[in-house]
Amino acid sequence: MTTSRADGPYDLAVLGAGPAGLAAAVTAAAAGARVALVDAGPRVGGQYWRHRPGDTGAAHHGWAAFQRLRHGLAAHAGRLHHLPGHAVWHTGRTAGGFRTHTLHDGTEQVVESTAVVVATDAYDRQLPFPGWTLPGVFTAGGAQALLKGHGVVAGRRIAVAGTGPFLPAVAAGLAEAGARVVGVFEAGLPASFVRQPLTVAANPAKLAEGAGFLRTLLRHRVPYRTRTAVVAAHGEDEVTGVTVARVDARWRVVPGSERRLDCDTLAVGYGFTPQIEIPLQLGCATRRDIDGSLVATADARQRGSAPGVYLAGEVCGVGGAALSLTEGELAGLHAAQAVGAAVADPAVVRRLVRRRTAQRQFAAALHRAFPVRPGWLGWLRPETVVCRCEEVTVRTVTEAVTELGATDPRTVKLYARPGMGLCQGRVCGYATACLVAARSGREATAEELRGMAGRPIAQPLPLGILAAGDPGADPESGSGIVPDAGTDESSMPAR
Amino acid sequence: MVGAACAYHCTSAGLRVTVVERGAIGGATTAACEGNILLSDKEPGAELELALLSSRLWARTAQALGAERLEYQEKGGVMVAASPATADGLRKLTAVQRAAGIDAVDVSRDEVTGLEPNITPEVAAGAYYPQDCQVQPVLATARLLRHAREHGATVLPGTAVTGFVRDSRGAVTGVRTDSATAPLIPAGRVVNAAGTWGGELAGLAGVPLPILPRKGFILVTEPLPRVVRHKVYTAEYVANVASGDAGLQTSVVVEGTRAGTVLIGASRERVGFDRSVSLPVLRRLAAQAIGVFPFLAEVALLRSYLGFRPYCPDHLPVIGADPRAPGLLHACGHEGAGIGLSAATGHLIAQVITGAAPDLDLAPFRPERFEETTV
Numbered sequence: 001m002t003t004s005r006a007d008g009p010y011d012l013a014v015l016g017a018g019p020a021g022l023a024a025a026v027t028a029a030a031a032g033a034r035v036a037l038v039d040a041g042p043r044v045g046g047q048y049w050r051h052r053p054g055d056t057g058a059a060h061h062g063w064a065a066f067q068r069l070r071h072g073l074a075a076h077a078g079r080l081h082h083l084p085g086h087a088v089w090h091t092g093r094t095a096g097g098f099r100t101h102t103l104h105d106g107t108e109q110v111v112e113s114t115a116v117v118v119a120t121d122a123y124d125r126q127l128p129f130p131g132w133t134l135p136g137v138f139t140a141g142g143a144q145a146l147l148k149g150h151g152v153v154a155g156r157r158i159a160v161a162g163t164g165p166f167l168p169a170v171a172a173g174l175a176e177a178g179a180r181v182v183g184v185f186e187a188g189l190p191a192s193f194v195r196q197p198l199t200v201a202a203n204p205a206k207l208a209e210g211a212g213f214l215r216t217l218l219r220h221r222v223p224y225r226t227r228t229a230v231v232a233a234h235g236e237d238e239v240t241g242v243t244v245a246r247v248d249a250r251w252r253v254v255p256g257s258e259r260r261l262d263c264d265t266l267a268v269g270y271g272f273t274p275q276i277e278i279p280l281q282l283g284c285a286t287r288r289d290i291d292g293s294l295v296a297t298a299d300a301r302q303r304g305s306a307p308g309v310y311l312a313g314e315v316c317g318v319g320g321a322a323l324s325l326t327e328g329e330l331a332g333l334h335a336a337q338a339v340g341a342a343v344a345d346p347a348v349v350r351r352l353v354r355r356r357t358a359q360r361q362f363a364a365a366l367h368r369a370f371p372v373r374p375g376w377l378g379w380l381r382p383e384t385v386v387c388r389c390e391e392v393t394v395r396t397v398t399e400a401v402t403e404l405g406a407t408d409p410r411t412v413k414l415y416a417r418p419g420m421g422l423c424q425g426r427v428c429g430y431a432t433a434c435l436v437a438a439r440s441g442r443e444a445t446a447e448e449l450r451g452m453a454g455r456p457i458a459q460p461l462p463l464g465i466l467a468a469g470d471p472g473a474d475p476e477s478g479s480g481i482v483p484d485a486g487t488d489e490s491s492m493p494a495r
Numbered sequence: 496m497v498g499a500a501c502a503y504h505c506t507s508a509g510l511r512v513t514v515v516e517r518g519a520i521g522g523a524t525t526a527a528c529e530g531n532i533l534l535s536d537k538e539p540g541a542e543l544e545l546a547l548l549s550s551r552l553w554a555r556t557a558q559a560l561g562a563e564r565l566e567y568q569e570k571g572g573v574m575v576a577a578s579p580a581t582a583d584g585l586r587k588l589t590a591v592q593r594a595a596g597i598d599a600v601d602v603s604r605d606e607v608t609g610l611e612p613n614i615t616p617e618v619a620a621g622a623y624y625p626q627d628c629q630v631q632p633v634l635a636t637a638r639l640l641r642h643a644r645e646h647g648a649t650v651l652p653g654t655a656v657t658g659f660v661r662d663s664r665g666a667v668t669g670v671r672t673d674s675a676t677a678p679l680i681p682a683g684r685v686v687n688a689a690g691t692w693g694g695e696l697a698g699l700a701g702v703p704l705p706i707l708p709r710k711g712f713i714l715v716t717e718p719l720p721r722v723v724r725h726k727v728y729t730a731e732y733v734a735n736v737a738s739g740d741a742g743l744q745t746s747v748v749v750e751g752t753r754a755g756t757v758l759i760g761a762s763r764e765r766v767g768f769d770r771s772v773s774l775p776v777l778r779r780l781a782a783q784a785i786g787v788f789p790f791l792a793e794v795a796l797l798r799s800y801l802g803f804r805p806y807c808p809d810h811l812p813v814i815g816a817d818p819r820a821p822g823l824l825h826a827c828g829h830e831g832a833g834i835g836l837s838a839a840t841g842h843l844i845a846q847v848i849t850g851a852a853p854d855l856d857l858a859p860f861r862p863e864r865f866e867e868t869t870v
């Protein structure tokens with residue numbers, strides 16, 4: 001093997017160093033476990049606390065909690081190893097636990113552990129619409145990452161569109177950084193949110209955070225329009241403007257309400273898609289959450305259905321940073337206990353479980369207040385691209401259903417190629433599933449989403465690096481064919 | 496694929512057909528292969544006869560339905576030998592193949608490089624097989640079934656066969672399904688085209704058929720410009736072809752696709768229906784592919800997928816009427832060549848049902864052969 005092994009074996013490998021993973025790693029290390037905190041990024045913090053070296057945290061929320069976790073990281077440095085720049089591409093089972101394979105600096109690294117905590121977060125859920133592939137159209141998360149990670153403002157005149165509480169946060173950040181935000185266009189009607197007073201009252205901090213963003217928008221005279229959507233982006237080589245329209249409760253365009261708006265940038269977000277490649281590789285059960293995303297199923301102890309696998313943060317249900325911290329702490333406590341470190345204090349667990357319950361209710365209330373409604377399908381044109389990697393249009397997807405008789409998204413993928421390109425359906429998987437299901441007048445099922453979500457290789461990986469781990473690459477062990485247990489070989493060519 | 500080919504050829508022969516599929520059309524093993532229609536990997540014998548017929552029928556089908564719509568490509572195959580000794584064995588093989596009707600062209604080292612400019616310089620010689628083709632198998636399955644539907648066939652996806660209907664003399668007269676709307680489908684003949692599950696299905700009719708899964712992985716790279724032009728594989732060693740046990744041991748297969756991705760296949764393991772991903776197998780495939788095309792070392796792997804070839808102990812498919820269950824025919828067990836062999840299989844099944852004289856002797860493929868004791 002030319003692959004090298006990062007120090008270990010560890011009691012615990014925590015995959016992802018955002019709020020959930022950081023909390024899990026620090027909590028488990030504090031309980032005495034030997035922990036590897038593995039993350040593709042150069043610094044801990046994940047997307048939520050994405051920052052630059054020397055960042056003072058002025059533009060961040062919950063920075064104090066982040067500071068505490070960073071101190072925890074330093075305090076337990078003896079048994080908590082942060083492995084930055086490690087992109088996990090596969091986690092498999094071994095006799096004694098797990099082997100996590102990463103790509104680091106052009107080499108393969110292997111992290112051995114007894115248990116794993118998967119905290120790989122989520123990315124922006126994208127819906128196609130005419131013009132969405134034009135340069136200048138960003139995901140809301142992408143625009144924010146650019147700002148937080150590089151201090152770059154995505155454009156000069158920016159429209160922010162989609163649905164969910166993330167939009168005001170992104171818009172406020174952009175406005176504070178000096179961009180002219182021409183408007184926040186929220187397709188939903190979040191007023192329904194305040195009709196769930198109990199849930200809201202139990203999470204005052206979250207609510208204050210949201211109100212803070214809205215105040216910032218007000219101060220910068222950024223209009224926040226509900227039941228309004230960007231239904232098309234225009235431009236030849238890049239975005240020069242968008243069409244904004246009023247939509248009804250099902251997100252159908254109110255006829256005559258369309259108007260053009262000039263802008264050079266559009267940031268769009270329709271919620272999030274959890275990254276569940278690793279739980280799927282490990283055989284964890286998944287389910288369709290109330291926001292329509294496929295998530296890995298976690299039990300009360302944050303365990304996945306596969307033994308030794310713990311889940312924290314968006315992978316087991318999109319709920320934001322505060323919930324991720326709580327789930328991370330719980331996962332860290334239980335995982336540490338399971339690998340023989342300190343037994344979790346029942347009082348602490350009870351307190352965390354109560355907090356998790358309240359936070360999950362809050363998340364659920366948000367999901368109910370900001371659902372994706374099927375009317376967006378009506379914004380599409382036959383020539384609108386669904387899969388940008390393979391340039392598959394709505395027309396082609398429709399034909400796979402009507403002409404060739406496909407009834408599920410995986411079959412549509414196999415007939416018409418959406419999801420077969422570079423991103424392997426990360427971007428278009430959800431939209432394709434919705435589009436196909438809508439043709440039969442229903443919503444996409446968990447089974448259908450699953451058929452688009454399994455990826456045995458979680459990150460594109462140079463073949464040379466994969467091959468370097470082949471024992472046959474060592475001339476001593478000879479070449480030979482791929483193992484075939486059996487005796488009556490006809491040894492015909494592989495095909 | 497095989498069931499669709501049966502439906503296509505049977506409807507074309509004027510038969511009324513219902514296709515019962517428990518999953519999605521083309522979603523099982525057919526979705527997990529490379530879609531090659533090959534002659535280059537065959538040695539003289541019953542399978543080659545079947546492959547030669549199939550190759551002709553595929554060309555005809557592609558012409559009838561539109562090659563583009565099936566992504567049918569006459570891309571040609573190139574077999575390369577790394578050492579002079581292997582090259583020697585390859586020459587013997589091609590001579591035998593030519594005698595059996597395969598268009599096998601011996602090519603020099605320079606000619607190999609001409610055919611595949613990016614190939615490793617460590618090539619002694621090769622063989623070129625212009626008849627080797629490729630289809631997009633799932634698309635082809637859908638297109639054949641669409642044609643069958645237009646000719647009166649009914650296609651029932653998401654419907655599993657759960658048993659057989661028999662008359663008083665034991666003849667098969669239809670199937671039972673798990674569908675609420677079509678729980679019983681009467682039929683004069685039932686064709687078992689259940690691939691790797693063909694043995695299971697035959698079992699429901701009380702006739703044993705030893706079809707077992709043989710797992711295979713394929714690697715898919717990022718899209719590239721046209722860097723691999725043919726289907727390329729290595730003749731790692733060619734044993735004494737002239738002697739009966741022509742053991743042609745070949746390893747990796749590398750080919751470009753219309754979409755630009757390069758497919759690297761395929762492993763063979765007998766591990767039952769185990770869907771787990773085996774990194775050692777993926778590593779070996781990657782290493783062997785780089786051995787043939789060194790530039791691949793820098794190319795990104797996007798994904799891998801896997802499937803289970805339906806194989807019989809003698810590595811021949813099961814095609815034809817089953818004397819143990821009158822009314823039941825089999826068309827399964829095609830192992831690593833079900834796409835290629837599907838056209839001939841469908842055609843022969845249609846001939847058997849319509850009572851026409853089969854174009855080929857079906858004896859080597861008879862379903863009851865595994866129960867016969869050799870005296």
Ligand SMILES: Cc1cc2nc3c(=O)[nH]c(=O)nc-3n(C[C@H](O)[C@H](O)[C@H](O)COP(=O)(O)OP(=O)(O)OC[C@H]3O[C@@H](n4cnc5c(N)ncnc54)[C@H](O)[C@@H]3O)c2cc1C
Pocket residue numbers: 410414419420421450451452454522523525526527528529530630631632715752753754755756770797798799800801
């Ligand atoms: C000519 C050609 C060109 C190709 N080009 C590309 C390309 O450009 N890009 C690309 O990505 N692929 C390409 N492929 C690969 C090809 O499309 C595969 O056939 C296909 O990707 C495999 O199906 P899948 O993605 O659904 O597989 P998987 O990802 O293996 O399957 C999807 C899901 O279904 C489940 N599943 C599938 N079958 C079963 C079963 N029988 N039982 C239980 N669960 C099951 C799996 O567990 C998984 O969750 C090409 C193939 C060919 C022949």
Ligand SMILES: Cc1cc2nc3c(=O)[nH]c(=O)nc-3n(C[C@H](O)[C@H](O)[C@H](O)COP(=O)(O)OP(=O)(O)OC[C@H]3O[C@@H](n4cnc5c(N)ncnc54)[C@H](O)[C@@H]3O)c2cc1C
Pocket residue numbers: 495496497498515516517518519521522523524525526527528529530531532654655656657688689690691692693696709710711712713760761762801802803804805826827828829830831832833834835836
């Ligand atoms: C890695 C790999 C590479 C390969 N490469 C090639 C290649 O390049 N060229 C080639 O020719 N072949 C290749 N093959 C082999 C080829 O994939 C198979 O031979 C072929 O797909 C078999 O087709 P089939 O129709 O018999 O089986 P399948 O495609 O599996 O179809 C059988 C169908 O029967 C259905 N079924 C089963 N039981 C029931 C039931 N009770 N009721 C209703 N429906 C049922 C299943 O759902 C399934 O859809 C490859 C295979 C693998 C695994």
